[in-house]
Amino acid sequence: MARIVMKFGGTSMAGTERIRRVARIVQRQQAAGHEVAVVVSAMAGETDRLVNFCREANTLYDPAEYDVVVASGEQVTSGLLALTLQALGCKARSWLGWQLPIHTSDAHAKARILEIDSAALIAAMQGGEIAVIPGFQGLSEHNRITTLGRGGSDTSAVAVAAALKADRCDIYTDVDGVYTTDPRIVAKARKLARVTYEEMLELASVGSKVLQTRSVSLAMKEGVRVQVLSSFIDDDAPPADSLPGTMIVSDAELEGQEMERQLITGIAADKNEAKVTLTRVPDQPGAVAAIFGPLAAAQINVDMIIQNIAKDKGETDVTFTVPSSDLARTQALLEAQKDTIGYFRMISDSHVAKISVVGVGMRSHAGVAATMFKALADRRINIQAISTSEIKVSVLIDEDETELAVRVLHTAYGLDGE
């Protein structure tokens, strides 16, 4: 017997027919002898509808009242799933954020989970009752409803799994797992049986939008084993114990299970970055701070930063990337700071893509970067910038060459399936 948290997203909860399908998946888990808690999102489209109501009511809306309105979407689906499970003959009840409670910070519309009281929940589950919990919502210390920000239901599920010391947190989505790369780009992409939290973070943050980054960070911090799998599996499929999806686990667990680690786990591509270069920046202390200080203050997320060694006359070029959606604000801020920074020209380009090779295996292997550069050079793909982390090498290239680069690297690292 295991204790399992199952999470279903908005597409899976869109309407009573789909909720019935979800209920049957949940019922099968319980029938297999497990203690089950379920975390649900609002019906697809419902949160958007409620957010629009708030915007119409008040363009500068009070996030505390916004939370009262938007949290209702998950309240509805949690009640409906409990009713549907009861119709199948299961014992089930809903536990709203304020009922458990799920204690959060006071930061309405972007609250952080602080603690979950799980005693009543565990008692109910041990009595054979399925606990249904609305995702995305919690309770502030001022006894008001909070929400965790869009996509927060994944985080709710992981937090509930941590509080329940669950054996596994199964996240049901509209994909059936994490792949070596986007299967729409590379037909030979393979589903990964396991990835580490760190790899998942790198893959998620560079474009494989399977899980909210925040939920993966929390899972890593709390040591929650997360499985990504599809809610659109065959109704007669065996229960998820056969682990048909991708398990996200710690590095230690992975090393214990796989003798020979792949060097590289996956390839990710991200077309949503823009490149900015400031030329002839004075090579002196404080110049770089004058560039990035204002961007940080404006909450613009700077990713890659490349500074070459000083050329003659004590000047250097500084290149960095920002999200494309922040490019206009970035340009305006740096234009305003031109005299303070003392650069000569600003050149920007949103027609770039970041290609990353990710793998915990590279920690103990040299040559990963060299393989990458050679493979790209062989196809005459020009590298505009490079950045590395312990488990990732990223390069910036022309956006038009994205798919070619991903395919070339997928083959170069031996990731192609049969």
Next chain:
Amino acid sequence: MARIVMKFGGTSMAGTERIRRVARIVQRQQAAGHEVAVVVSAMAGETDRLVNFCREANTLYDPAEYDVVVASGEQVTSGLLALTLQALGCKARSWLGWQLPIHTSDAHAKARILEIDSAALIAAMQGGEIAVIPGFQGLSEHNRITTLGRGGSDTSAVAVAAALKADRCDIYTDVDGVYTTDPRIVAKARKLARVTYEEMLELASVGSKVLQTRSVSLAMKEGVRVQVLSSFIDDDAPPADSLPGTMIVSDAELEGQEMERQLITGIAADKNEAKVTLTRVPDQPGAVAAIFGPLAAAQINVDMIIQNIAKDKGETDVTFTVPSSDLARTQALLEAQKDTIGYFRMISDSHVAKISVVGVGMRSHAGVAATMFKALADRRINIQAISTSEIKVSVLIDEDETELAVRVLHTAYGLDGE
């Protein structure tokens, strides 16, 4: 300065444009120097949508989970009204049923309000904040969401007004007050400035569907002064202090204000009753109990009961009315009891109407019934049954003569306007 509770129904809350209209009405009350709490219904149609979801999920739904789902409608409108008031520059916040809390019984889907903690509410209102409270919902002693049954928001408003010791509870509806009779039947019907709780109960229960009967009973018990008025008044109208609607007050207050009371306050018609006659029932102890016992056990609400004195051979005819919707069940129950009761024949007729003249004035006046019988006889309207209470005389007539009877009586009691 007064303390006022305002209540707006689903039609008034249907969409952000209408909510803005409501917010302006509320703002004017506060600008007039009053402390204001607002009780709101869900958007028109929303509760039906949520109830349908529950039925689709589980035909025999668990009322505790049903309450979780349907209470969300009022949660949404309370948050939206708070946001809209803030957009107008008012201080406002929502107080959900579980936050105050509004303590209710455990009878999910038909809970009764037990007590409302009003300390935090009063403190907020004294600080100039408008309190927005979702109607229809409360909290059980087991910390679960309850609802009061359909139309419960009127009851919520009166209960909040009682807890706040409010000077007045203004119920905004799609009519502008209580009339001497249905203006669609009698063009000369007049709006009443004041009626007593007892009169309102009789008028409501016999067809003038302005307020939920339950909310009037509660107002009477708690001594809450209720005003019925329209939410579709001119935006530039003076604040409701000029009392444009109908005030529902105690008999004592009414007597203090009106030297000459009208004999009759209003005429009500109800076409939703059916008449049942059992012929040749044995005139002996226990026979009547054998008829009405099973009906009471089946929760069928018997209204008028007429039993003539025994004819020869120790037998009598018994006539009574039940709601038309319960006629089939009534027939089946009595058919099954035929031998026990010992009646000869059952005759039923759903093509009847109950016409009632209502007025606290009739307590001290004779002749009300005689005027009624003469006015109807003059137009050859046949009276099939009669019942009376302290403040009401009701007759049962052919349904086809409903409008004629109402007009004749409205004139006979001198209720016609100019």
